[in-house]
Amino acid sequence: MGVAISIQDLSFTYAETTRPALQRVNGEVEEGTFVVIMGHEGAGKSTLCCSLNALVPRFFRGEYAGRVVVHDVEVAKARVADMSRRVGLVLQDFEAQLFSTSVELEVAFGPENLRLPRDEIERRIDRYLRFVGLADMRRREPASLSGGQKQRLAIASVLALEPLVLVMDEPTTDLDPLGREEVLSVSDLLRQERRTLLVVDHDPDTAVDADQVWLMREGEIVAQGPPRQVLTDLALLEVCGVQPPPTVALFQALGWPGQPLTVEEAIARIQEHGLARPRPLKPPTSPVNGRPVILELRDVDYVYPTRAVEALKGVNLQIREGEFLALVGQNGSGKTTLAKHLNGLLKPTRGEVFFRGRPLGEIRRTEMARFVGYVFQNPDHQIFSNTVREEVGFSLRMAGMNPKAIEERVAEALAVVGLSGYEEEVPFTLTKGERQRVAVASVLAAQPQVIILDEPTTGLDYRHQRSMMEMLRDLHRRGHTVIIITHSMWVAAEYAERVVVMKDGRILLDAPTRAAFAQEQTLAEASLRPPPLLRLGNWLGTSGITLEAMVEELGTG
Amino acid sequence: MNIFLYLDENTWFHRLDPRTKVIGVLLLFGIVMVFNHPLYMAAVALGLVLLGAAAKALPNFWRMRYILALLVVFSTVLWPFFAKGPTPLWSWGRLEVSRESLMYAVAMGLRLASFVAAGLIFLSTTTNEEFTHGLIRLGLPYPVAFAFSTALRLVPTFAGAGATIVQAQISRGLDVESGNIFQRAGKFIPLGVPLFIYAVRHTNMLAMALESKGFNPGEPRTWYLNPQMRRADYIALAVLTVLFLAALFLRLQGYGQVLPRL
Numbered sequence: 001m002g003v004a005i006s007i008q009d010l011s012f013t014y015a016e017t018t019r020p021a022l023q024r025v026n027g028e029v030e031e032g033t034f035v036v037i038m039g040h041e042g043a044g045k046s047t048l049c050c051s052l053n054a055l056v057p058r059f060f061r062g063e064y065a066g067r068v069v070v071h072d073v074e075v076a077k078a079r080v081a082d083m084s085r086r087v088g089l090v091l092q093d094f095e096a097q098l099f100s101t102s103v104e105l106e107v108a109f110g111p112e113n114l115r116l117p118r119d120e121i122e123r124r125i126d127r128y129l130r131f132v133g134l135a136d137m138r139r140r141e142p143a144s145l146s147g148g149q150k151q152r153l154a155i156a157s158v159l160a161l162e163p164l165v166l167v168m169d170e171p172t173t174d175l176d177p178l179g180r181e182e183v184l185s186v187s188d189l190l191r192q193e194r195r196t197l198l199v200v201d202h203d204p205d206t207a208v209d210a211d212q213v214w215l216m217r218e219g220e221i222v223a224q225g226p227p228r229q230v231l232t233d234l235a236l237l238e239v240c241g242v243q244p245p246p247t248v249a250l251f252q253a254l255g256w257p258g259q260p261l262t263v264e265e266a267i268a269r270i271q272e273h274g275l276a277r278p279r280p281l282k283p284p285t286s287p288v289n290g291r292p293v294i295l296e297l298r299d300v301d302y303v304y305p306t307r308a309v310e311a312l313k314g315v316n317l318q319i320r321e322g323e324f325l326a327l328v329g330q331n332g333s334g335k336t337t338l339a340k341h342l343n344g345l346l347k348p349t350r351g352e353v354f355f356r357g358r359p360l361g362e363i364r365r366t367e368m369a370r371f372v373g374y375v376f377q378n379p380d381h382q383i384f385s386n387t388v389r390e391e392v393g394f395s396l397r398m399a400g401m402n403p404k405a406i407e408e409r410v411a412e413a414l415a416v417v418g419l420s421g422y423e424e425e426v427p428f429t430l431t432k433g434e435r436q437r438v439a440v441a442s443v444l445a446a447q448p449q450v451i452i453l454d455e456p457t458t459g460l461d462y463r464h465q466r467s468m469m470e471m472l473r474d475l476h477r478r479g480h481t482v483i484i485i486t487h488s489m490w491v492a493a494e495y496a497e498r499v500v501v502m503k504d505g506r507i508l509l510d511a512p513t514r515a516a517f518a519q520e521q522t523l524a525e526a527s528l529r530p531p532p533l534l535r536l537g538n539w540l541g542t543s544g545i546t547l548e549a550m551v552e553e554l555g556t557g
Numbered sequence: 558m559n560i561f562l563y564l565d566e567n568t569w570f571h572r573l574d575p576r577t578k579v580i581g582v583l584l585l586f587g588i589v590m591v592f593n594h595p596l597y598m599a600a601v602a603l604g605l606v607l608l609g610a611a612a613k614a615l616p617n618f619w620r621m622r623y624i625l626a627l628l629v630v631f632s633t634v635l636w637p638f639f640a641k642g643p644t645p646l647w648s649w650g651r652l653e654v655s656r657e658s659l660m661y662a663v664a665m666g667l668r669l670a671s672f673v674a675a676g677l678i679f680l681s682t683t684t685n686e687e688f689t690h691g692l693i694r695l696g697l698p699y700p701v702a703f704a705f706s707t708a709l710r711l712v713p714t715f716a717g718a719g720a721t722i723v724q725a726q727i728s729r730g731l732d733v734e735s736g737n738i739f740q741r742a743g744k745f746i747p748l749g750v751p752l753f754i755y756a757v758r759h760t761n762m763l764a765m766a767l768e769s770k771g772f773n774p775g776e777p778r779t780w781y782l783n784p785q786m787r788r789a790d791y792i793a794l795a796v797l798t799v800l801f802l803a804a805l806f807l808r809l810q811g812y813g814q815v816l817p818r819l
Contacts, residue, residue, distance in 0.1 A: 053769055084771035096762035099710050101563065101685045108781035113771035121781045139565055143713065161771060345724055369730035380758070381718070382725040384750035394747065398730040428754065442729060 004165055004196040005029040005052065010066035012047060012056055021047040023219040025066070029165075029212070032194035036207040036227075039216030040241030041431060041461040045200045048216070049169045052198070053087035054080045071164050085114065088163035092170040094151040098142040103134060106142055106153055110161040128156040132186050147331055148179025155186055165196040172201065173459060176331045176487045178527040202462060204231055204245040205532075208261045215240050232259040241463035246490075246533040246547065253551045263535045270540075276554055279541035283515040289497075292356070294450060294481055295319040295342050295372070300351035302337055302505075311337040312348075313505040319483065321449070324476045326496035326513075327485045329526050333502040335485045339452050342483070343372035369395055373443035377455040379435040388414070388430075388438055389423040395446045406445075413445040417471055433464035440471070450481040457491050469495045490531035493517055493545055501526050514545055561713065562617050562680040569789060570612035571682045575691025577790040578683050584797040585675040589668055590819065591804040595660050597813035598667035605674040614681035618674065625673060629666035636662030640816055660815045685709055690782050700774040711760075718755045722748055 010025040022044045029035050037045050050056040054075045057064040068075040070086050091097055100106040104125050111121040129135045132152040137145070142153060151171055158166065168187070172180040184206065190197050191209070199206065207213050213230040215223040217240045223230050231237070234252060237244045247266040248259050256275050260266035270276055296319070302312040312334050319325060319342075327335040340346040341353050344360045353360040355371055363371070376382060385391035392413055396406045414420050417437040422430075427438050436456065443451060456472065457465040465488070473495055476482045486492050492499055492513070499516035501509040503526040509516055517523070517530040518538055530538065537543075537550060544550045573581070585605070592598055609615050618625070642657025683691075689706040693699055726747045727733065733744055807813055 050765075055765055055769065059765060059768060079773075080768040081771045081773040081776075084769060089766075089769040091762065091766060093762050095714065096759050097766040099707060099763060099767075101561070101710070105686050105781065109772075110770040112778045112781060113773065115777060115779050117779060118781060118783055121779070125781070141561075158770065340724070343728055345728060365727060366730050366732045369728060374725075374728035376721065376725040376728070378721075380755060381722045381751055382729065382747075383754075384747045395730040398732065446730065 002031050003028055004031040004033075004071060005198075006067075006069045007048075007051075008067045008069075010048075010051060010068055011064075012051065013063040014047075015061045015063075017062075020219050021062075022051070025219075025221050027214060027221060027224060029196060029198065031196055033211040034191050034197045034209065035199070035212045035214060036210040037198060037200045037214045037216060038202065038204075038207060038240065038242045039461075040463055041433060042218075043216040043240070044219040045216055046169050047219075049089060049167050049198070049200060051075065052165065052167055053083040053089050054078050055089070081113070084110070084161050084163065086164050088158035088161055088166045090151075090155050090158050090166070090168040090171050092173050094147070094154045094174065097154045097157070098150060101141055102138070103129065103140050103142060103145075103153055104138040107157050107160045110157060114161060124160045124162070128159045131159065131189065132156045133182075146179060147175045148182035151175060151179065151183050152186055155183070165198065166190060167198045169200045170202070171199065172203075172206075177489070177529070178330050181527075202243065204243055204261070207231060208245075215242065217241075227261060228259065231261060241461045243462040246531070247536065249547055250533065250536070250550060253547065254554055263532045263539075266536055267539055276540055278539055281518055281538060281541040282543060283512070283518050284543050285512075289320045289323060291321040293318045293354075294321045294356055296354040297338070297341060297348075298352050298354070300338075300341060300348040300353065302334075302341065302346060303349045304337075311505050312341075315351075315505075315507055317500065317507065317510070319450075319481065321481055322476070322479055324473075324482045324495065324497045325484070326492035326499050327483065327502060328487070328489070328492055328499060328528060329502035329508075330528075333526065334505040335502050336454060337505075338502065339374070339454065339483065339485055342450070342452060343374045344368045345374070366398070369448070370399065370446045371448055371450065373446060373448035373451040375439050375443050375451070375453040375456065377458060379432070379439035382439055382442070383427045383435060386426060387423065388419065388425050388427050388441075391427050391438055392442045392445050394442055399446070409445045409447070410441075413441040416444055416475065417441045418467070431464075433460050433468070436460065436464075436468060437471070440468075444475070448480075450483065451475065452483045452485075454485045455487065456484055457486065457488055465491065489517075489529065490533070493531050493534055501528065514543060517545075561685070562620075562677060563684050564613060564616060564681045566613040566682075568612050568682070570608075570678070572789070573682075573793060574784040574786050574790045575683060575687040576694050576784070576786065577793055578679055579688070579691045579695065581793060581797050582675055582679040584794075584801050585678075586672065587801050588797075588804050589671045589675060591801075591808045592813035593661055593664045593668070593819070594813040594815050595663040595667060598664040598671065602667045602671045602674070605671050605678070609674060609678050609681075612678050612682050614678045617677050617681045621673065621677060625670045628669040628673065632666035632669055633659075633662045636665045640818070642816060657815045664815065686782060687784070690780065690784065694784075699778070703774060707763075711756075714759065715752065715756060718759075719748070719752050722751050722755075725751075 007025055007027045010022055011020055012022040013020040039045050047056055050060060051068055052070060057076060058080050064076060073086060098106055107125045107128060108121050111124050129138060132155055134149060134153060142150060172183050187199060207227050210227050212224060213227045214221050215230055223236060231245050232248050234244045234249060245261050247263060251258060251260060257273060258269040260269050297315050297317045300312055300315045303310050315338060329335050341348060344365055355363060383391055389410055392410045393406045396409055414422060417440050419437050419441060427435060456468055460468060469491055472482050496513050499511060499513050500507055508526050509519060509522050517534045520530060520538060523529060542550050542553045544553050589601060609618055637654040637658040638652055640658040640661045642655030644656040645653055646656055647654045685706050689702040693702045731744060731747055
């Protein structure tokens with residue numbers, strides 16, 4: 001078997017920046033192998049991906065040194081369009097990749113560029129739509145597909161070029177758990193076909209089956225090797241801002257033999273060595289929060305006027321002051337629709353919403369912003385100012401506060417999100433994690449009692465996810481009611497006190513966190529799974545949620 | 558929200574070659590322009606409704622019912638004051654309404670509605686790609702056609718992002734519903750800047766994705782869409798041409814006219 005990709009001493013610095021995005025990167029990928037690239041935000045993963053199909057340095061200009069050779073072609077000397085026969089690139093943002101009005105035309109686009117005859121294009125559309133499981137959606141409009149389907153279509157549209165190497169840059173980041181599984185099953189198929197496959201991903205689960213894992217940090221590759229070697233070096237993973245496989249972390253903390261990368265492997269190890277005896281699970285009954293109800297939905301139905309789809313059906317929910325609640329469920333299950341009722345962005349078609357016993361209809365929308373803050377998923381949907389100070393003070397200026405008070409509130413809000421001293425920075429130039437914090441601060445500045453966050457950790461690396469959630473925990477301790485919408489099960493498990501599972505516009509499950517995650521069957525109905533540690537915990541019968549709690553329970557038991 | 562009007566049906570109208578549809582809709586526009594007598598216009602409008610039914614485009618007529626009704630009503634109310642006819646009905650100072658101008662106004666209302674109806678039939682039966690492909694076959698250079706179709710394509714994407722941005726800023730206390738026009742214009746900044754930045758990012762990503770799929774506008778390419786001019790196409794074009802010429806002939810003979818103007 002030959003070498004598919006060879007990277008020699010590759011360095012790249014984007015034009016108009018000083019910090020190199022890649023520094024003396026070396027690597028070799030054998031034909032037909034599967035490589036997973038991991039690393040923190042800004043580690044150079046995307047730059048590396050783009051350097052394989054000549055987007056770097058052709059599309060993104062900058063200072064380029066070193067050599068990248070893909071199937072005997074030196075990339076820097078080729079054009080992007082010519083590289084497309086060798087390297088297919090799937091991007092994280094599936095919305096931006098799709099632009100046709102039907103599924104089949106989307107797939108046809110690449111082969112048309114290659115000047116293939118019509119019957120060959122037809123054959124490829126057939127083959128690759130079947131491959132990604134979209135064969136019966138040929139005439140559908142891509143905009144009407146679910147997130148997972150869109151990303152699979154994006155993969156098919158790249159595969160139709162029949163590239164020798166397929167590169168996927170965080171293909172599952174913007175997807176719900178079901179969509180993620182759909183995309184990963186496609187990459188499984190690709191692997192079985194022994195295609196050369198490079199995938200950037202944050203989840204250690206994906207890396208488990210890789211032939212090689214490359215770990216990147218600050219533009220350099222700091223580790224290369226089989227997953228069992230790279231993913232068990234917890235200290236190194238930590239430094240690279242990558243989430244360690246929780247089962248490995250547990251076994252290391254307990255001093256148990258073996259480094260199981262998956263829950264199944266961990267269970268096998270425990271049985272083999274008799275490390276612990278499974279016992280019946282008794283989820284702790286968390287003390288009932290006896291504080292007053294702050295938000296309440298009573299028999300709420302909601303129908304989107306333009307789509308005539310019932311997004312909420314008979315939802316009843318009481319949220320008490322000072323709760324930390326996670327809303328989980330697939331896309332389209334009604335989580336965001338529900339959350340938008342809590343600050344009056346949407347008005348129920350039937351039923352009523354109350355804030356401290358007052359019907360929301362009686363409260364002015366601008367006033368509502370001071371009671372319930374809502375942070376949208378993408379911070380770029382709201383940032384518009386030249387400085388962080390102006391951005392964060394926006395809602396206060398809207399409320400007509402005096403400049404001195406605004407100054408104080410802004411400083412306070414920035415301190416809470418850990419951005420003190422950023423007042424004069426230009427928000428657009430900050431990292432995604434920092435922009436996310438600016439968005440939170442700009443909502444916090446109004447000092448709302450309730451703060452709702454839509455997907456606060458999506459698109460952030462593990463390190464930023466942690467610090468974002470620690471910040472929310474801190475807000476919660478200060479007495480705020482925190483409501484998050486999330487796809488990330490470990491985030492919900494570790495930080496929320498109560499989990500509400502939505503399915504098809506109804507509440508499927510509403511329980512304290514540990515109890516909710518003990519109901520694997522019910523979760524499966526909503527196509528959800530507890531995070532790995534709790535799956536193991538459910539099998540073992542431990543009641544703790546965090547790694548530390550489980551270590552304590554198992555260490556003494 | 559779907560701003561596109563295409564309805565995925567399989568009528569004979571859908572199956573026509575996009576070139577036929579482009580030329581055909583131009584001929585329909587021509588026919589709509591010929592008469593200014595309300596009865597003749599009513600016949601044309603009725604014909605378009607029947608055509609719409611055959612092309613299964615009526616759901617879109619229904620969707621646009623307010624616009625269609627508005628066009629007819631406004632035109633009927635306003636036109637009498639601008640067209641002068643020989644038989645006065647009513648006058649007030651310099652304002653004057655005549656029998657002919659009233660009839661002319663009704664005809665103009667029907668004409669506008671018929672215009673929209675013809676356009677609706679076209680858009681209901683032609684996808685974005687077929688349309689651009691038709692234009693290319695009629696001689697439009699590919700890069701121009703591609704830019705055109707992509708621009709069309711991006712409208713709903715940006716509309717969606719715009720809606721989210723409005724909600725995000727309302728949640729932060731932006732009051733978009735009150736204030737005079739200048740105050741409202743100032744509120745455009747918190748909405749416009751994020752949308753602009755989103756648009757730049759999005760188009761940049763799209764450009765990356767296109768190049769990665771081997772796109773090169775200057776080079777020749779093949780087509781998966783392969784419309785053929787069939788017998789039905791020639792028949793449709795012949796029928797429409799005959800109808801247009803016949804209408805023109807009638808009008809030149811003095812039929813279907815209440816006022817001697819367009």
